Amino acid sequence: MCMEDYEGQLDDTEHDVNFGGGAWRVKKGSMVVARGHKRGTLYMTTSYQDTIVVVENAKQTKLWHCRWGHMSEKGMKLMIENGALPDLKTVDHQMCESCILGKQKQASFSNGGREPKSEKLELVHNDGWGPSPVASLGGS
Known part of the structure; x- marks a missing residue:
């Protein structure tokens, strides 16, 4: 979000x-x-008017950054050059918490000293979830 x-x-x-x-x-x-x-x-x-413009430009940059799926600053500058973002003149990109959280790495799980499996389906991982506390669109 x-x-x-x-x-x-x-x-x-x-x-x-x-x-x-x-x-x-x-x-x-x-x-x-x-x-x-x-x-x-x-x-x-x-x-002063220029202060308002700077704040408005930062808001517009943030808005387009979110609209384009959290696009990089370099990508946004390229789109401005190609005229794809007519409302934006410059990129004033601030820190985006969603981007930072998305780029964090998780530590991998250890294999617990187990040997790798040689046959297909010898070891199966399942991520079970449910039942959902929210009903689906169909009501189930």
Whole structure:
């Protein structure tokens, strides 16, 4: 699943988010990345246009990355060059948790000192599962 958790990403990238005194701001180190003020019960954004474009481009990159089956950054750049992604001008590819989890390797099981089998079907592995707690489309 390709889900985005912006609050967690801000924290993971060491951004500091402050609310108070009728205003809010996001800082990275000493640089203010975004800020705004409170109007009623809502916090409004006061941001420069180029900042919004950068954020929007990152969102579009993430969206197309997910739509194309978690395509690599190199593949996405190639598609932009060929005009296959008209909404995207540049690739601003961020870390994708699904891609990282998919590339992790599992340790293989030991054979427990057993000799390899010489005949077909001498040793059969089965991965049984069920019954399913969710009914199928047919109702069974």
